[in-house]
Amino acid sequence: MDRFRRLWSAAKPYRTPALVLLLLVAAAAWFGPGLLLGPQVPVRTVTQRDFVQSVVASGHVEAPHRVSIGTQITGTVRRVPVAEGQVVAAGQVLIELESAELRAAAAQADVAVAQAQARLRQVAEVQAPVAEQALRQAQVNLDNARAQLRRNADLFRQGFIGQAALDDLQKAVDLAQAQLHSAQKQVETARSGGSDHAIAVTALQQARASADAAHSRLRYATIEAPVAGTLIDRSVEAGDVVQPGKALMVLSPAGETELVVQIDEKNIHLLALGQQARASADAYPESRFDARLVYINPGVDAQRGSVEVKLAVAEPPAYLRQDMTVSVDIQVAARPAAVLVPTDAVHDVDAAAPWVLRVEEGRARRRPVRLGLRSGGLSEVLDGLRAGDLVVPAAEARIRDGSRLRPLAAGRAGGMSP
Known part of the structure; x- marks a missing residue:
């Protein structure tokens, strides 16, 4: 160590130039490539x-389209058997409404149809045969009245009876003819195409139409999926009162x-x-x-x-x-x-x-x-x-x-x- 110190002291006059030279060499080694060859990029x-x-x-x-599910009648929701996100089949029940009143109305309409059918059968099975029988009786009465008038006309010409008796017999013929005409009309109205038959048929058609409407309203109480798909939205719960025009569910069809x-x-x-x-x-x-x-x-x-x-x-x-x-x-x-x-x-x-x-x-x-x-x-x-x-x-x-x-x-x- 002492020897190194002595050598360092002896080189004191040359230390500064050597250090500068060393720094220059180091700088050239460090910056030279960048200055000469450019930066690394x-x-x-x-x-x-x-x-x-x-x-x-x-x-x-x-989905190509979505189906909004709603109700066509006002009612109270009884049951909602499906959940949001569930895959449903076509025809599957989605919502059930309270339907006791609707079932009663449908039953009453069915009774009205039965009554109208009975009235039509009555016209065909009772009224028409009775009218035909009355027509035959009226024809017989007219024939008898005309026969008596002919016989008494001969007696009148022979002077055996008076004008009054002959007039009475003519009135009897006119009455029998009127009764025959009335019986003919009764038969015509009771036959198929007649007024009584047409009224009975119309009443039956009206009763059936009312029954169809009642059953349609009853069917509206059960809302089914129109197509198969996935329920992507549900905004109805049991007990809710629902009305037409509001979407209760949204179905994404399969x-x-x-x-x-x-x-x-x-x-x-x-x-x-x-x-x-x-x-x-x-x-x-x-x-x-x-x-x-x-x-x-x-x-x-x-x-x-x-x-x-x-x-x-x-x-x-x-x-x-x-x-x-x-x-x-x-x-x-x-x-x-x-x-x-x-x-x-x-x-x-x-x-x-x-x-x-x-x-x-x-x-x-x-x-x-x-x-x-x-x-x-x-x-x-x-x-x-x-x-x-x-x-x-x-x-x-x-x-x-x-x-x-x-x-x-x-x-x-x-x-x-x-």
């Missing part, structure tokens, strides 16, 4: 592969499921009916299912700047529920072996003349590019780049055309597009 690699352009949107699950999504209006030109899509429910993001574009609204929502589209799901997964939130990727175009560059490396990407900074022999060089499809952070390069080229991200504002740089590979344009 993360770059992107241009790749080539099959590419699919997708339009991404979100929306919800919806059948094809649709996804209703909003698409940014700037992507309208990319859409076409029949395009395939992949969708997932936000509650089950790991599970994806197929869908197909079946409807594009002809109008644009001016407030949101979007267009409503619908996609049919031919085979909806079992977990899919009405009004679930979904994410949809609609495949609008595809390119085999496309040259791809990260969109974040393209300057003026939406302008008429986009360009990139390509790494060439340690320098950044501005190169114009012509773009094609874009999706998922990637852009198809139709002209200006080749697979394997390195490009500088547009966010690297310190790098300009002609700047030196040392490329630092930070990513490749090979990530999967959504």
Whole structure:
């Protein structure tokens, strides 16, 4: 130690220049590459592969139509045998109303029908035969009266009887003829098509119509599912007094499921009916299912700047529920072996003349590019780049055309597009 101190003291005149020289060498080693070769910059690699352009949107699950369930009469709810979210079959009972009064009215109407039927049978089985018998009797009486008038007319001409007796016999003939005419009318009214028969038939029809109305009102007390489906809303309980015009339940019919999504209006030109899509429910993001574009609204929502589209799901997964939130990727175009560059490396990407900074022999060089499809952070390069080229991200504002740089590979344009 003492020896080192003596040597350090002996070198005192030379210590300062040596230290400065040492610092200069260290600084050159540290800053030299940056000054001579430029800064280290993360770059992107241009790749080539099959590419699919997708339009991404979100929306919800919806049945093609919904059925609102209500009542056609005012009444008190007796029973609600189904719960919200339950799958029901067509014809299954959903709501029962108190129906004692309605059953009594239907029974009373049935009795009125029976009475009308009995009256019609009475006309056909009693009144008509009696009228025909009376007609035959009236005909016999008229024949007898006419025969007596003929005989007594001969006696009158012979002077055996007077005019008064002959007049009485003529009156008897007129009376018998009137009775015959009355009997004929009785027969006509009692026969099929006659007035009494028609009145009886009309009374029977009216009674049956009243009975049908009473039974219809009785049937209204039991509300059934018009189609099979899932109850997505229920707003009625036992004891409630319900009236026509109010929805008590909402039924989502079984059948094809649709996804209703909003698409940014700037992507309208990319859409076409029949395009395939992949969708997932936000509650089950790991599970994806197929869908197909079946409807594009002809109008644009001016407030949101979007267009409503619908996609049919031919085979909806079992977990899919009405009004679930979904994410949809609609495949609008595809390119085999496309040259791809990260969109974040393209300057003026939406302008008429986009360009990139390509790494060439340690320098950044501005190169114009012509773009094609874009999706998922990637852009198809139709002209200006080749697979394997390195490009500088547009966010690297310190790098300009002609700047030196040392490329630092930070990513490749090979990530999967959504």
